Amino acid sequence: MNILIKTEILISALQNVISVIDKSFTKPILSNFMIQTLENEGEQGMVEFSATDYELSIIERIPAQIKTSGSICINAKRVFDITREFRAEEIHIRSTEQLWVQITCGASELRLPSVEVGLYPQPKIEELNQQLKISALDLAQCIDLTLFASQTNESRRNLMGVALSMTEDQRTRWQATDGHRLAQVIQPVEEMNFGEVTEIILPRKALMEIRKVCDLMGEMVDITFDERVAQFSGNRIHFKTRLIEGKFPNCDPIIPKDNDLRATIHRENLIHSLRIVSAISTEKLRPVKLNLEANQLKLESEKTEFGEASDEFTVNYDGKPFEIGFNTRYLLDVLNVMKSEEILMEFKNSMSPSVIREPNNDIFLSVLMPLRTEW
């Protein structure tokens, strides 16, 4: 292999590759990535970078001047560390004798060992029947508004991601829950064909990495999937992730339909108040009590040896006086991913799940289980 690549293109491509590379070093082969020249009709003048940690893979195509075609497999971190120091415009990469790779840029010359290409589990883009097309902006929003509610520990693997399915009226549904809270986005998309795969569970890590590069994926992202894997493709970047096996619970029954106590609350005010009131707590989840009466919200901490705290501010509420407890962390998690200036909270009673929405954004809702307060 013998290719010339523009330095800035190489650096930005490697940034994405690096984020997928396995950081645990338990499988040394996974610290490498592949560079392969493409030969098919319409792909000339392109090389493919690919990397995988077995769960998540990235495949990127970038333009290059190809002098001799071929492929190499080489340490990703080392090539990235070197490349980002280069100041000349073009980088020359060629394989030489006995798996050595020569990298030159301006007067800089490096000789690095590479790995036998056949040893690397090179990821490949697959033709998959199920497919949908979503704008990159909508995809970013679907991830932001659901991922926070997914489970982070391994006790229930089927909750460690976001479930993607189709609603009866042909929109996509994105759902995540950890048993204490639920987040859901119902997102219309341009094209959609779920075929016989009615639901897939996308893993946390894949969605976090995809979210990071959403703005590099162009205007539209193509998602293709079957019952094993999903692929996210846009602007020559392809992510491929294994899906979480198992069944996602049916969350419809826990979404309250008749919560008729409604308060409209300034989102930033609530965030500040929650942080103030929870600051005296040493517990991880920091219980807080919300006290609603005519156009007034009062927050109160538990009284402990570390003190007590309260705060109050004006809200829009004309229901009956009412109090309910929550975990501050769960409340802050959802408030921090929301974007609207005000939020709508809908309660039934202090024992039933509450709903949090954006007033002018029907597609999102979050359900939060209350906490029994004894103060």
Place this chain on the structure above:
Amino acid sequence: MNILIKTEILISALQNVISVIDKSFTKPILSNFMIQTLENEGEQGMVEFSATDYELSIIERIPAQIKTSGSICINAKRVFDITREFRAEEIHIRSTEQLWVQITCGASELRLPSVEVGLYPQPKIEELNQQLKISALDLAQCIDLTLFASQTNESRRNLMGVALSMTEDQRTRWQATDGHRLAQVIQPVEEMNFGEVTEIILPRKALMEIRKVCDLMGEMVDITFDERVAQFSGNRIHFKTRLIEGKFPNCDPIIPKDNDLRATIHRENLIHSLRIVSAISTEKLRPVKLNLEANQLKLESEKTEFGEASDEFTVNYDGKPFEIGFNTRYLLDVLNVMKSEEILMEFKNSMSPSVIREPNNDIFLSVLMPLRTEW
């Protein structure tokens, strides 16, 4: 105690206090800080914040409206976390029954436990005979240009800081070394009286914290000291640090006087080249060989199983062809704190210490021991 303080003043004062607070939690009392109203002539309308980790102390005076004088000792991190969420302009702090402290700001109300004032090792500003006055900008530069060379591990405690002494021609000398390298600044100052204390060793941690707030200390900083402690005072902020006991080695004999092979090198170019060439090394100190000949500097890594690397660029050098080895990390450390566009390197031979200077800044020099290269 019953006082009113402007929120923004309190937040910025607490930011400094927090940096001194002991993070190890081995001595719980040190997670607190003191607030004390001042009563002396000329100090009315001021409160004093103070905190210590036994080695380093901070004493800050800030304006407040004092309704009842007194003092409290309270958890610093908790008060800071609460305070920075407040949005109203003024914060009301008052002690109530049984060591409880009431903090209110707008509608926010908190009740926090405090600690018996007498239990806290409250730091006090002392009258000390030895003294010097330095501009805050010069002080920042003296710290930046020396601290990097001090020893970080505890094997030789007397090297774990910067030695401050007086030169024969009445300037201050700042020196640090870890045995592999030396950094020295000779800084003229406005006033100076070393009295009988000819040299003090300022600990790393104190200098790092002082460096962070140099730009808050006003134009001039007063340094006062005796053989046990030093105090840095400016703009109502006082740092007090214990000094490192022991004798700092006499470094004059290792500062080369007759290094006549001189190269003028573009600093950023050298930094980039060092990073490129050292990227293939897995050793911590990353050996590199510098090859000088007529107006050309070539850098070469060792050849290892991880590869080999070289780079070269134009420099200003008209001496004889010459090669010398260094640890890349030590070279980068000094290059990264220097500010000049070009640097001057002075060599004698490949076995003798080299000197690194800024061409237009006589007050600074760094000495670096070479590394024997066998490639």
